[in-house]
Amino acid sequence: MPRTILIVLSEYGYWGEELVGPLAAFDKRDYRSVFATPTGKRPHALPPSLDPGYVDPPLGRSVTTPEVAVAARRLDESSRLDNPISLAEWIPERPYNSADGYLRKVEAYYREVEHLDIAEYDALVIVGGSGPIVDLANNGRVHDLILAFLREDKPILAECYGIACLAFARDWEDRKSILWGKHVTGHCKEYDYKDGTGFLGVDFNMGPPPYPLEYILRDATGPDGRYHGNVGKETSVIVDYPFVTGRSTPDSYLSGEKLAEVLESGLRRYGW
Numbered sequence: 001m002p003r004t005i006l007i008v009l010s011e012y013g014y015w016g017e018e019l020v021g022p023l024a025a026f027d028k029r030d031y032r033s034v035f036a037t038p039t040g041k042r043p044h045a046l047p048p049s050l051d052p053g054y055v056d057p058p059l060g061r062s063v064t065t066p067e068v069a070v071a072a073r074r075l076d077e078s079s080r081l082d083n084p085i086s087l088a089e090w091i092p093e094r095p096y097n098s099a100d101g102y103l104r105k106v107e108a109y110y111r112e113v114e115h116l117d118i119a120e121y122d123a124l125v126i127v128g129g130s131g132p133i134v135d136l137a138n139n140g141r142v143h144d145l146i147l148a149f150l151r152e153d154k155p156i157l158a159e160c161y162g163i164a165c166l167a168f169a170r171d172w173e174d175r176k177s178i179l180w181g182k183h184v185t186g187h188c189k190e191y192d193y194k195d196g197t198g199f200l201g202v203d204f205n206m207g208p209p210p211y212p213l214e215y216i217l218r219d220a221t222g223p224d225g226r227y228h229g230n231v232g233k234e235t236s237v238i239v240d241y242p243f244v245t246g247r248s249t250p251d252s253y254l255s256g257e258k259l260a261e262v263l264e265s266g267l268r269r270y271g272w
Contacts, residue, residue: 003122003263004032008142008162009043009084010131013200016049016072017064018128018159021252023075025260034121038135038142040086045076046129048197049249058191063249091116091141094172116148123259124149128160128187128248130197133209136165143169150178150242157244157259159252160187164213166243167220177220183240183272184221185247187213188229228272239270 005026009019026033037043048054052062052069064072075081092112095105124145126136136142146169149156158166163186166179189212196206217227229247230236236247237254244262246255261267 002030002032004034004120005123005125005259006034006036006085006118006121006145007125007127008036008087008136008145009081009127010129010134010136011037011039011041011043011200012131012134012202013046013129013198014043014049014127014131015129015160015249016045016076017068017249018049018162018246018252019045020068020072020075021254022125022127022157022159022256022259024253025256029260029264031122031260034085035081036085036087036090038086038139039088040084042084043081043131044200045072046131046197046200049129050076057193057195087139087141087145091144094140113144113148116144118145118148118152118154121149121154122263123154124156125259126156126158126162126165128158128162128246130161130206130209131199132160132162132164133206133211134199136162138168139165146178147171153242155242155244155259155262157246157255159246159255160248161209161213163187163245164211164216166245167216177222179217179220179225179243180222181224182221182243183226183228183238184217184243184245185228185230185236185238185251185271186217186245187248188231189214190229190231191248226272237271239267240272241268 050073052064052066056063198205
């Protein structure tokens with residue numbers, strides 16, 4: 001049986017290469033890739049990620065090669081991303097404490113999330129871009145999905161701003177970071193935008209990111225873990241099982257390869 005990877009994408013725009021890179025590793029190995037979005041809407045790439053002429057402001061150069069731009073546009077315009085799984089239909093939403101019949105509702109919620117059926121999936125991937133800031137980073141259903149993979153000791157790859165999902169996914173009772181004591185990478189402060197690329201479906205420019213991911217990850221990993229920005233280095237991918245984290249766009253292909261190594265060769269540590 002081929003391995004099956006569940007890939008979660010924002011409905012407000014993913015960065016093209018951050019999907020194309022991991023998919024290249026999965027397709028090469030004949031993995032089955034299944035896509036999901038928060039409400040089942042078809043995901044689309046952020047326009048700058050399809051433009052090799054777009055200059056990334058922090059780096060002062062293009063971060064998308066013509067070849068990657070073509071591959072990302074082909075994927076974005078294909079039928080492959082049609083009909084993704086709806087997390088809203090699959091995973092229950094935790095009720096408010098103020099809800100009528102709260103006790104019975106929260107009991108039902110826990111029964112469902114504690115037995116969330118992820119048996120067919122071998123790994124979880126959370127694709128980056130600015131979109132995840134809107135609908136993935138503080139999405140309770142995404143958090144419950146991450147926790148389900150952790151319970152089953154299955155690997156999780158997160159890229160760029162998708163890594164915020166790992167920092168915010170916490171058990172409701174103890175609320176301790178699942179990254180505590182772990183080594184991770186992620187979008188560093190030096191590479192943050194002062195003026196953003198925006199989101200799909202809205203008519204405003206978001207300005208700078210609403211939170212500095214580096215600071216969040218430094219706090220989430222605690223004194224026994226570590227955040228690795230690797231500023232100035234061409235790539236930054238960290239494996240600290242069960243997590244695989246990729247800093248940004250240039251790390252996409254390597255991130256996919258490292259997840260494949262985790263699945264096939266038992267890789268447990270890489271990058272520090």
